[in-house]
Amino acid sequence: MALVLENHRYDADRCIRCGGCKWVDHIYMGHPRWGVKCPSIARYLFDPYAAYGRLQLALGLMDGELEITPSFVDAVFQCQLCGACDVGCKRNLDLEIQDTLMALRQRVVDKGKGPLPGHKKAAGNIESTWNIFGSRKKERFSWMPSGIQPAAKADVLYWAGCYPAYTQSETAQATVKLLKAAGVDFAVLGESEWCCGQMLFTTGQTELALKVAQHNIDAIKASGAKTVLTSCPECLTALKVEYPKLLGKSTSDMPYQVVHLTEFMEPLVKNGAIKLNKPLPMRVTYHDPCHLSRMSEPWVQWEGTRGQYGVLQPPKQWRRGTNGVYQQPRNIMGAIPGLELVEMQRTRENAFCCGAGGGVREGLNDFALWTAQERLTEAKETAGTNTLVLACPHCKANFTDAIKKSGDNMKVYDIAELMVKALSQGKEA
Ligand code: SF4
Ligand code: SF4
Incomplete structure (x- = not known):
């Protein structure tokens, strides 16, 4: 069932332009240098490149006041669909930002103005080889x-x-x-x-x-x-x-x-079924992958009506990003002797995306690498380490490319690799 833009008119219309989709939750904000969680507005510093701006684009399109020009298409696709705006907005208003952004892209594609050439190439690969x-x-x-x-x-x-x-x-x-x-x-x-x-x-x-x-x-x-x-x-x-x-x-x-x-x-x-006993004397920081953390909650299909003051009947079970997989990787790393985990400023629901998602790696690679470099700089400057651990091969590929481009001295490990290094002697296959 493809997303229909008109089903998200309420979400687009009720935006109060508070900026919660852009900023790290204020009680967790350390230094303003790391205060923005939306990669798109962080790079382009122009409202159509933040969630609230894209909602205005969606409204303009639905009302026939805007046309899908090349700049419109650029604003719609220069976004990782990382979900940081969605969980930010749901702190206040429970607007379905992620689905609205996806429905907006769908409309652009349905009108023949998208996707981008890199997206079509990747789709062609999938269709011919299934990878x-x-x-x-x-x-x-x-x-x-x-x-x-x-x-x-x-x-x-x-x-x-x-x-x-x-x-x-x-x-x-x-x-x-x-x-x-x-x-x-x-x-x-x-x-x-x-x-x-x-x-x-x-x-x-x-x-x-x-x-x-x-x-x-x-x-x-x-x-x-x-x-x-x-x-x-x-x-x-x-x-x-x-x-x-x-x-x-x-x-x-x-x-x-x-x-x-x-x-x-x-x-x-x-429970000891797997023993991570071999000491790893390393100081590392952990990058929360968007799709493992704030985006990983189960989908609960909802059908109903919206009444006065936007009240839903029947009530909806929201995906607010708080029940994602945050603690499990930290607990695993905590079980490895000698490994010291130091957090970056933007973590968990407020983590800054690696830059790869939403088709950005395939369609707008320069933006993907810029975003990855921002995150690598954050790791060094706020966690004081040059070793980044993550739990996502897609993120790892993007960080690795950014490191190749910048010549940075960062090392990146998937958590599975660290676990194998820490396996008790004789357990590694
Ligand atoms: S957090 Fe929600 S209401 Fe606030 S500006 Fe962003 S989209 Fe609009
Ligand atoms: S999905 Fe991510 S990149 Fe796109 S508008 Fe939201 S916070 Fe910004």
Whole structure:
């Protein structure tokens, strides 16, 4: 079910231009240098490049007062759909900003003015090879370490995702080593695993998004798995949130649960099924990936009416970003002896995006790298470390490219890699 812009007129119209979608929550704001959580307004310093400005663009379009010019298209796509504005607005007004921004993109695409050339190229890759890079289908699982054999059928299905499968294979390899160390039987889909389609959802390429969603849902059902485990938060959001949303269902209606590696591993670390005993004397900071943190709450389908003062009947279960996966990765790192975690100024719901999401890495790469460099600078200047840990191969790819471009001395690790380094002697596969 594609998002319809007119269904979000209330959200666009009720904006009070308080700026809560742009600023870090004031009680958590340290220095003004790190006071803005929207990458788009941080870079362009012009209101159409903040959520409240885009709501005005949406209203102007619905009222026939604005046309979709090249500058309009630029303002709509120079945004990572990172969700920082959505959780900021829901501190005050419970407006559905993320869905409104996605519906606005959908309208631009439906009118033939988008998406951007990079988005079309990535979609072409997906359509011809079922991965976002256009790489060979047969090689999707060729990273599997020797000595690790997935089961033909298991309750747990490891969903690799395009980035771990093709460019960040160290994350996929670390993940299956951890599963083996914990004694967890797991299966994989092999060539039947297609790109999750998250880039398609966020760039309004809904027809192809629906095709990959339907294929992947059928393949997961046919596997008989009860739990789908992902290394990539973008895959997590696609499978857990976007697929049911597109089908007009709730996350709880799906016949399997979808979890991220950190959610799956944290209880195993706590109960001793996996032992992270090898000391890692490192000072690190942690980057909250948008799709693991504020964007990862389940989707709850709502249908009803809005009455006086905007009151909803029946009441809606909101996704306000507070119940995302924040603590699990921190608990895992806390269990590694010698590892010191120092927080950056913008953390959890207020974290600054890595820059890759919302099709920005594919369509506007210069902005993606600028955003990543801002975050790397924040890590050095506010946490005082040159080691960044994250739990997202998509973020890692973008940070790695930014480091290559700037020549920065930062090191970036996926949390799965750190966990493998900290495994008790003899446990690593
Ligand atoms: S936080 Fe919400 S109400 Fe405030 S300016 Fe942003 S979109 Fe408008
Ligand atoms: S989704 Fe992120 S980049 Fe886009 S307007 Fe909201 S805060 Fe800014």
